[in-house]
Amino acid sequence: MSLNKNLNDIEKSQLIELMHESLRIRSHFELFLWMQGKLQVFLPHEIMITAWGDFSLGVIYFNIVSPLPGIRSDKIASHEINQFLQNLFNYWLNHAKAPFTLAAADNILHDCEFSNKESSYYLKNMKSALVHAIKDHRGRHDCLYVLLSSNLSFPPASRPMLEALLPYIDSALRQIEHLPEQQPTLIKAEPEPKDESLNILSGRELEIMDWVTKGKTNQEIGMILDISAFTVKNHLQRIFKKLNVMNRAQAVAKFRK
Helix, strand or coil: CCHHHHCCHHHHHHHHHHHHHHCCCCCHHHHHHHHHCCHHHHCCCCEEEEEEEECCCCEEEEEEECCCCCCCHHHCCHHHHHHHHHHHHHHHHHCCCCCEEECHHHCCCCCCCCCCHHHHHHHHCCCEEEEEEECCCCCCCEEEEEEEECCCCCCCCHHHHHHHHHHHHHHHHHCCCCCHHHCCCCCCCCCCCCCHHHHHCCHHHHHHHHHHHCCCCHHHHHHHHCCCHHHHHHHHHHHHHHHCCCCHHHHHHHHHC
16 A cells, blocks of 8 residues: 555655654653654554564563553553564564554453553453554564554554554664653562573673663763773673674573573
8 A cells, every 4th residue: 555645645745744753752752742643643643562572582672651540560460561573573573574553352461460540440341452663683673563443443654654663663662762651561480590601791781781771772881881882892802702792682681691
């Protein structure tokens, strides 16, 4: 479906302006206004859940943007929603990596148990979902985007529209800091002994890993520590070797134990 054929000149102008505005977002408040403003013209929704991390390892971070009361990232625990997000990502991965929709008959979120009653009420009253994702083959930093609506379904044009706007939504989110509650809670079957391999990390390596666990990129860590992104990359390669891991996500999982 071609977007150009389905938009009039005014809508095309609004769409271009929406894309440009995404590049100027620098705070959570600006992100909220952007998502509740012109984005609603093209992708109407009441709740947006974004999730990122290494889904293959179950290391998932999430963020929720919504004007509804009680629907906040800090009101929902990772273990209450991670399996739902994992299932959506797996479905997307196994179905041509294309955007897809869910309707009321799919019982969206009905199997999830939320401790916050207000959050549970609104989430379980969502009737439809629009889902798309990004598979990061280089950094294993996958991203999932879930738009929820109380309407019975999303219009057919929503899927190609989300596909077109996803790079701008993704860019907007990457330009703002993570909130403390956006860090995942890893559930362990039983307590595990402290990994002694962490003791061999230098002070600088521990400092870098601390920023890595907060979701910072090599470039961002370099700016914070006043070193080059290349130097950060070299430090990470030594860290991976010391921790006996293959990538960033595995290092984070081991570092958090």
